[in-house]
Amino acid sequence: MNKISVIIRNKNQALVLEFLLKNLTQRYLEDIDEIIVLDNLSIDGSDLVAKKYGAKLLEIQNFSYGGSANLAAESSKNDIIVIFSAHSFPVSHDFFKLIKEKFKGRENELAGLRCIHNSNDYSNYIKGISANQEPNGSGLMFAGSVFNKKVWEKLPFKSDIRTFEDKEWTTRVLKEGYLVEFVPSIFCYNIKRTKEQIFFRFKNEIVGSYQLWLNDYSFKSILKSFFISTASIFKNVIIDLFYTFKRLFFMIKFILNKPEKFD
Secondary structure, three states, X not given: OOOEEEEEEEOOXXXXXXXXXXXXXXXXXXXXXXXXXXXXXXXXXXXXXXXXXXXXXXXXXXXXXXXXXXXXXXXXXXXXXXXXXXXXEEOOOOHHHHHHHHHOOOOOOEEEEEEEOOHHHHHHHHHOOOOOOXXXXXXXXXXXXXXXXXXXXXXXXXXXXXXXXXXHHHHHHHHOOOXXXXXXXXXXXXXXXXXXXXXXXXXHHHHHHHHHHOOOOOHHHHXXXXXXXXXXXXXXXXXXXXXXXXXXXXXXXHHHOOOOOOO
């Protein structure tokens, strides 16, 4: 396992895709020798960006999270596969070196690695909270994770699950005796979703959590969540208005009573 394949899942994110590809090709070509952009019918010139940086472009029409991960694995020539979303990118200079070091001599036991991108990741890593203990918080996250193609060949991803395909695979490979661990390779997850995108994600996560963890809901729990959310919105509006008026009154007071300037 000397080289790494990088897979990037993308849909209409040409600007951040270019940043990620520039990052990869300028800083990490010593460790990676294959970059594949897995594109879901983009219409913003993402294909031209991929070609500009010499990345292999794979177009997928009938997108599913698990299906796209399977296509990524099938198309990769290396056994270590790092999968990014276009809006995530590696930060630490030794990002891929740490990954390769983790796999040395452990190709037959290590199914995947979770990289670090936020305080919860770092906390679980420092505290030694394993994927067996907390598969959601310490298992794979496909915006920036690593998986072993040899393990995938035995246990491919489920293409019919709406989302959480990374968490479902984590749970399944752990049951088969493989390991999923943290690696202190740091990446940034940087996305600003529209209200429509947030709602789309909400729908997928509700269905996915039911499929994976059988999280069920009742009319009582739905209404309770609705009223709590509504109350929170009104509370935040009132607080925002309160401090907006405080800033206004402070500025009026400041204009009327300006302090002396320093010479």
